[in-house]
Amino acid sequence: MFSPASYYPAYIFSTLLISCIYTIYLNKHSNTFLEKNNNSPFILLYVVLFIILVGLRPVSGYYFGDTINYASSYYALQANTAFYDPDSSDWLFSWLMSTCALFMDVHGFFLLVEAGYVLLILWACKRLISNNATLAIIFCFGAFSFFSYGTNGIRNGLACSFVILALSFIKGKTRDQVIAGILCFVAFSIHKSTALPILCMIISCFYQKTKVIYSFWFFSIIISAVAGSFVENIFSGLGFDDRLDNYLTNREYDDQFSSVGFRWDFLLYSAMPILLGWYVVFKEKIYDSQYLLLLHTYILANAFWVMLIRASFSNRFAYLSWFMYPIVLAYPLLMLPIWKNQGKKVGLILMAHVLFTFLMWIKG
Numbered sequence: 001m002f003s004p005a006s007y008y009p010a011y012i013f014s015t016l017l018i019s020c021i022y023t024i025y026l027n028k029h030s031n032t033f034l035e036k037n038n039n040s041p042f043i044l045l046y047v048v049l050f051i052i053l054v055g056l057r058p059v060s061g062y063y064f065g066d067t068i069n070y071a072s073s074y075y076a077l078q079a080n081t082a083f084y085d086p087d088s089s090d091w092l093f094s095w096l097m098s099t100c101a102l103f104m105d106v107h108g109f110f111l112l113v114e115a116g117y118v119l120l121i122l123w124a125c126k127r128l129i130s131n132n133a134t135l136a137i138i139f140c141f142g143a144f145s146f147f148s149y150g151t152n153g154i155r156n157g158l159a160c161s162f163v164i165l166a167l168s169f170i171k172g173k174t175r176d177q178v179i180a181g182i183l184c185f186v187a188f189s190i191h192k193s194t195a196l197p198i199l200c201m202i203i204s205c206f207y208q209k210t211k212v213i214y215s216f217w218f219f220s221i222i223i224s225a226v227a228g229s230f231v232e233n234i235f236s237g238l239g240f241d242d243r244l245d246n247y248l249t250n251r252e253y254d255d256q257f258s259s260v261g262f263r264w265d266f267l268l269y270s271a272m273p274i275l276l277g278w279y280v281v282f283k284e285k286i287y288d289s290q291y292l293l294l295l296h297t298y299i300l301a302n303a304f305w306v307m308l309i310r311a312s313f314s315n316r317f318a319y320l321s322w323f324m325y326p327i328v329l330a331y332p333l334l335m336l337p338i339w340k341n342q343g344k345k346v347g348l349i350l351m352a353h354v355l356f357t358f359l360m361w362i363k364g
Helices: 004-028 041-055 067-078 091-100 106-128 130-141 154-169 174-190 192-206 210-236 242-249 251-256 264-283 289-307 314-322 325-335 342-363
Strands: none
Touching (some): 004 041, 106 325, 130 325, 154 289, 154 314, 192 314, 210 264, 289 314, 289 325
């Protein structure tokens, strides 16, 4: 229905407008918003519209990246020139695609994947941040990588949404932990690179020394600076994602990723939830077990990306921590009493968070 060129501008301007409205609301209810139920049916309508419009997007490689490659594979399945491979490393996504090809067109398939990608995140927000779930989903919409992994790296995006939901279950009782295990298995079967955040989640469940985890993140910066190439070779030999291995070792992709090298801008972006976590845990001495799980998982996963920051397409590896970014940022702001007049500060942080994504679009 719409030109492919109009999708991202419509998304970013609408998200920015909603963030402005929320910022005004937070200023008016600065001292009470943590105790109130601030969920809005209007935001749920926005979520549904986003799913429908983006899910039914045109097949365009220029504006939507790998959408065109997934569409080509889908057309081949429909024409019986390609077949479901049960031995595929990401067998569940292959099965989903081949099954959908039997009874729906490619736009129906993209709509289904988009619904899974967004609604799983919304479900996790509702479980983790019940009184402010719709505000939390705006943090997610405003994240730098959100739109890209709903239209470009859709397999990775869908898998990581299952991991986010698993994070909301794993601190519960035995039944919830079993659900978390099933969700992790589904995520891994869709995209095996999720082995990294799943492993970091498991470590965070058993190892809870925040100072040591912070030290590991700072040490990863030093490792990246002095031994980045050596670390790239180690990771490429692990073989947990063939395409990622190619990005790490093949220099032919360098001209496709702006400013290849040590990305201080992305490092600073990644550090924002980590700095907030330092303030909450060490300065304000607020200890919340769910928050510590989210924070530790994010820091550990991000540390591995920092060690690979010089690689071509390291942004694909970055997403294995960045998919948690808005949740790790939003959780303490919307759940924990950190400051007086907290609403005003939350509004400012939300605007800065969305404006970063907006400015990166303007810059790009």
